Amino acid sequence: MSIDNTALGTIDGGLTSAEVAERVAAGKTNDVPARASRTVGQIVRANVLTRINAIYGVLFAIIMSTGYFLDGMFGLLIIFNSGIGMIQELRAKRTLEKLAIVGQARPTVRRDGATVELAPSEIVLDDVIELGPGDKIVVDGVVLAADSLEIDESLLTGESDPVVKHPGDQVLSGSFVVAGGGAYRATKVGRDAYAAKLAEEASKFTLVKSELRSGIDKILKFITFLLIPAGALTIYNQLFNVNESLADALRGMVAALVPMVPEGLILMTSVAFAVGVVRLGQRQCLVQELPAIEGLARVDVVCADKTGTLTENGMRLSEVRSTNGDASVSLALAALARTEARPNASLLAIAEAYPDDPGWHTTAVAPFSSARKWSGASFTDHGHWVLGAPDVLLSFDDPVRAEAEQIGSKGLRVLLLGQTDSLEPLGSARAAALVVLEQKVRPDAKDTLDYFASQNVTVKVISGDNALSVGAVASSLSLPNSANPIDARNLPSDNEELASVLQERAVFGRVTPAQKRSMVSALQSREHTVAMTGDGVNDVLALKDADIGVAMGSGSPATRAVAQIVLLDNKFATLPYVVGEGRRVIGNIERVSNLFLTKTVYSVLLALMVGIAQVNYPFLPRHVTVIAWFTIGIPAFVLSLAPNNERARSGFVARVMRMAIPSGAVIATATFISYMLVHTKASSEQSGTTALITLMIVALWVLAIVARPYKWWKVALITLMSAASLLLFVLPFTQRFFALDPSNNDYTARAIGIAAVGIVLVEIVWWVQRKLMPPSVEG
Missing domain, CATH: 3.40.1110.10 (Calcium-transporting ATPase, cytoplasmic domain N)
Structure with missing residues (x-):
């Protein structure tokens, strides 16, 4: 669009280069970053200064003070967790920022009498900015020229009716043009603009505000409070009931507390999110808010326009x-x-x-x-x-x-x-x-619709075109329930009645922007998780209200601004990959959470049992470190990056704990029985080894359960971890290094027998869980 100079007056041909330089020097620039991504320093601090690292740091210092340096191997997890978390988030940061530049809205600005497209950050005070349909208003200003200019300010005021603007009227950043054109002069830029702070907050690279993250945080807080009484009970028992030296008592306390902390859970969550962003970035998909990845995993209804989509x-x-x-x-x-x-x-x-x-x-x-x-x-x-x-x-x-x-x-x-x-x-x-x-019709449209049908995701085609025309296109693509398209002018206004119609029908024509928004609300009232796709200015309100807004890269700047996901390649066929990536991330996090929290449960219960029985804690810190490596850490890292297509559901914490608590109780009980049967007859090394054999076998079986259904690489992973665990007890070097003594065959046989009973009980737990509630993740 080009506004004639005569309409603006000769002075409004735009700023000269000298005037721009003068304002830049004075700091009168639109200095709000396009994406408020975390700086490198913030990423480093966020990954180093964590609750987990603080707990491990204190326990590591305690072990170092006792002189048992080999038992401080768990301290390496501080470096490992922090390093991997930083690397993955920095990768994601680079990917996001590159894509954000590609997908950035570039307003048309008058400079030196000519029109140029600039990044929003290059605008300065008093710039003359031209407007056309779909343009987002990036800074506050005063209208200089208007040609039937209509502005939608609903994102700021909540009022959905467009406002007709005339020369001299004020326009606010965060609103957008729905019809007509014109030009305005920037009067407030940068952080002075009305919506600048709001936009900056909305576009932050963040890992919070999701059910998954909040659930994990609740678990970690509970565990943190649990550590204090558990540590006190353990050290009291070691000092006064077992009469250990202070150094040995501290070592026993650390051995009891270290496995209670699900040290890799936060790491796996961060890595899974960050890898998801990078993978989507490789498909030209810009994730503007990371929690959107979680939302994608829960989507069960996709609302799509006809034009530009099908x-x-x-x-x-x-x-x-x-x-x-x-x-x-x-x-x-x-x-x-x-x-x-x-x-x-x-x-x-x-x-x-x-x-x-x-x-x-x-x-x-x-x-x-x-x-x-x-x-x-x-x-x-x-x-x-x-x-x-x-x-x-x-x-x-x-x-x-x-x-x-x-x-x-x-x-x-x-x-x-x-x-x-x-x-x-x-x-x-x-x-x-x-x-x-x-x-x-897009050549990939039918395959995309077929994918969603196979994944039990319902597609609703919502268009402003004639209903019969939309229905004909949808029917040619074999969209379910497309035979009877509905003219939206005949839709009920009542939300409940509208929801009933939406449940039964799939194609709607002559839909107004306000109706699109009402349709999203009606679907959400029936507990649906709704993704809305769109590219036009008429889609903005619905995109904003949907659980996940997906904009096409060629769409209007306003559409891209409010969407959580932007498909820069403009392909509807990319959406199955986006949904699949969300499912992979959330499904795998839930899968590995079972491993980490099972370990937490059996560690807490074992510490309580030992304290009540007033006996030595069976393990050394180095033992619990190696248990974490082979039964949780390495397998969890592999499983967190595996394919996974099952739609996620809400109730993450309750579902995980239903598996972790009984499984952890079985492991703790089996390990305690195995230890108690030999500890009065054998040396501390032999009794600890016997308990460790039982724990390792049952914990590996839990891994085998979590990895179901099996594929060749999962079988290979379980086999490799089992073989590595076996070598711990067989090789002379590892026997010495980890203070293991499996020389008594009778004790070993008892450990294996008790482990077999534990396996049967864990299997029963798993089968009962499947009968009561189908699993939320399949791989």
């Missing part, structure tokens, strides 16, 4: 059917195609078909609005002409309207060219011609 964005003029023999039809179409500075796809197709300017002088313009569904103009000596939806512009009984619906039922877009007495033509236009446009 069909290509571009259109081609197929034919023009004159209805009254008026020879000026082609001239009127050519004139209308030139009335809007930023024509939509329909006007572009018409302009391509009629390249010659008829020279009609325009006296008034009604720009296209998705709420009105028509545009028009008044011409000197040629009257008032409108172009838009036949069922909006014509009376109900007009035969041309029936003809238009018959053409539209074949999947074509049909517009009416009509004449009116004024630019308020609802139901009163005189038909001059039917303009038939063709849209090409």
Whole structure:
């Protein structure tokens, strides 16, 4: 769009280069970062200064003070956890920032009398910024020129009706243009702008505000409080009941406390999120809010537009059917195609078909609005002409309207060219011609819809086009429930009644922006997790209210600004990969959480049992470190990156604990029994080894359960971890290093026998869980 200099006045040809340099030097710039991503320093601090590292740091210092340096191996986890977390988040940060630059809205600004596209951060105070349909207003300002300019301020005020702006009116950052065009002068930039702080907060690279993260945080807080009484009981028992030396008592306390902390759970969560961002980035998908990855895993309804989603964005003029023999039809179409500075796809197709300017002088313009569904103009000596939806512009009984619906039922877009007495033509236009446009169905649309159907994700096609036309396209793609499309003008306004209709039908035409928003709300009222896709300014409100807003990269700046996900490649076919990545991340985090929390449960219970029985703690800190390596740490890292397509559900903490508590109780009981049966007859090394054998076997079986259903690589992983565990007890070096003594075959046989009973009990727990509630994750 280019606003004529004469409309703005000669002074409003924009700032000169010297004036821009002067304002930059004075700091009068729009210095709000495009993405408020964490700095490298913040990432380092966030990964080093954690609750887990603080606990491990204190325990590591205690062990170092006793002189048992080999038992401080768990201290390496501080470096390992922090290092991997930082590396993955830095990778994600680089990926996000590169994609954010590609997907960034670039407003058109007047500089030195010419128009240039600039990044929002390059705007300075007093810049003249041009506006067209779909443009986001990036800084506060005052309107200089307006051509039927309508601004939607609903994201700021909550009022959905567009506001007509005139020269001298104020515009606020965070609003967007729904119709018309114009220009405004920037009066507040940077952090002074109305929506700057809000936008900065909304676009932060964050790992919080999700059910998953909050659930894990609750678990960690509970465990932190549990450590104090557990540590006190253990050291009291070691000092006063068992009469150990202070150093040995401290070593026993550390050995009891270290496995209570699910040290890798936060790491695995951070890594899974960050790797998800990088993987999606490789598919040209920009994740603007990380919690969106979790939301994607829960999506069960996708609301999609027809244009740009199921069909290509571009259109081609197929034919023009004159209805009254008026020879000026082609001239009127050519004139209308030139009335809007930023024509939509329909006007572009018409302009391509009629390249010659008829020279009609325009006296008034009604720009296209998705709420009105028509545009028009008044011409000197040629009257008032409108172009838009036949069922909006014509009376109900007009035969041309029936003809238009018959053409539209074949999947074509049909517009009416009509004449009116004024630019308020609802139901009163005189038909001059039917303009038939063709849209090409995307070649990958059917495969995408088939994928969602196979994953039990319902697709609703919600379009502003004629319902029969939308239904024809949807039916050609075999979309379920597409046989009976509904005209949205006949939809009930009551939220409950609307939800009932949405449950039964899949295709809706003539939907207004407000109705799209109501549809999202109605679906959510039925406990659906809704993803909304869109590219036009008419989709903004629905995108904002949906659980997950997905915008096309070629969409309007306002659409991209409110969406959590931006498909920079403009392909609807990318969405299955996006949903699949969300499921992989959340499903795998839940899977490995079972491992970490089972360890926490059996560690707490074992410490209590030992304290009540007033016996030595069976393990050394080095023992619990190696248990964590082979039964949890390495397997969890591999499992967290595995494929996973099962839709996630809410109730993460309760579901994980239902598996972790009984499994942990079985392991703790089996280990305690194995230890108590030999500890009075054997040396501390032999009794500890016997208990360790039992614990390792049952813990590896829990790993085998969590890894189900099996695939070759999962079987290989379990086999490798089992073999590594076996070598601990077989190799002379590892026997000495880890203070193990499996030389008594009778004790070893007892350990294996008790472990077998433990395996049976854990299996029973798993089968009961499956009967009571189907598993939430399958891989």
